[in-house]
Amino acid sequence: MYNKIVTLTEYLLKEEQKFEKATGSFTLLMTTLENAVKIIASHVKQSGLVDILGKTGSTNASGDEVKKLDILSNEILVDCLSQSGQAQTLASEELADAISLENNGHYMVYFDPLDGSSNIEVNVNIGTIFSIYLNDKNILQPGRKQVAAGYIIYGPSVMFVYSCGQGVNGFTLDPSVGTFLLSHPNIIIPEEKGIYSFNESYEPIFHKHTLKYLKDVKNSEKKYTSRYIGSMVVDVHRTLLKGGIFGYPSDKERPDGILRLMYEVNPLAYIIQQAGGLAFSEKKNPLDITPKQLHQRVSIVMGSKKEVNHYQSFLS
Numbered sequence: 001m002y003n004k005i006v007t008l009t010e011y012l013l014k015e016e017q018k019f020e021k022a023t024g025s026f027t028l029l030m031t032t033l034e035n036a037v038k039i040i041a042s043h044v045k046q047s048g049l050v051d052i053l054g055k056t057g058s059t060n061a062s063g064d065e066v067k068k069l070d071i072l073s074n075e076i077l078v079d080c081l082s083q084s085g086q087a088q089t090l091a092s093e094e095l096a097d098a099i100s101l102e103n104n105g106h107y108m109v110y111f112d113p114l115d116g117s118s119n120i121e122v123n124v125n126i127g128t129i130f131s132i133y134l135n136d137k138n139i140l141q142p143g144r145k146q147v148a149a150g151y152i153i154y155g156p157s158v159m160f161v162y163s164c165g166q167g168v169n170g171f172t173l174d175p176s177v178g179t180f181l182l183s184h185p186n187i188i189i190p191e192e193k194g195i196y197s198f199n200e201s202y203e204p205i206f207h208k209h210t211l212k213y214l215k216d217v218k219n220s221e222k223k224y225t226s227r228y229i230g231s232m233v234v235d236v237h238r239t240l241l242k243g244g245i246f247g248y249p250s251d252k253e254r255p256d257g258i259l260r261l262m263y264e265v266n267p268l269a270y271i272i273q274q275a276g277g278l279a280f281s282e283k284k285n286p287l288d289i290t291p292k293q294l295h296q297r298v299s300i301v302m303g304s305k306k307e308v309n310h311y312q313s314f315l316s
């Protein structure tokens, strides 16, 4: 008997059967998303070749314009999700306003099509982040109302990580078959780990509590190390699997940090909390923030329970 590994599609269908009233709409939405990110993954893999074959913004051998990868990724997601008919509203970091589609889709999908795109040219991992709500016509729902969220990491492997409220599962693309296989069932974040992930070049403008925290971990008996990739989705993925803490806190010049609530912080905070970790923006759970506008920025610290509590202990 060959070693039967569960595919993402099989997993989605199995989950669907747990819900009596399921119509298959969510499964179709997620399968559409899966197909879109496979197309993005293929472009990401070739991105290094674009430099050889023609700079982005130029035209390629067949005369097509070579697009910036984040713009192309956004177009792929908008096209695929629009055609699925399952989402009535789409919102993207790359679009000023949400798109309202002429369909009866049950869902609203928010996404950062290619987070960390500045890392593409140096061949460092990047990712797509998504957040899904039921379509209740209000595009500014708090993160707690997400029905599903997750991300796809384009790295040595392409990984699809998501939760719909019953824990977190990771699927790895088998490129020989073109299928995501369940490789990380029921991911639980380690309760503590000495890895902190902050951009310390902002030390001159960090608030006092952040400075005190960083000083403490550098002089702690417990061994800490620093890791910062500069793609939030990748820094959070490492934190999810290995433990530790990721932070982009507010500072003296950016009272709301820089990360986006609707399609970066909420989906990743949802995943971290579904895996048993903590997340907070200033003094509250980001999932409890009622958004004021679509591209709202918030400060964020998230990760292992003990590490986040340790950071919070420095908040006066």
Ligand code: P6P
Pocket (backbone or CB within 6 Å): 115, 116, 117, 118, 199, 230, 231, 232, 233, 248
């Ligand atoms: P800084 C990438 O551009 C991004 O939006 C996040 O993915 C990442 O965590 C952050 O910005 C990096 O910002 O200020 O450290 O370069």
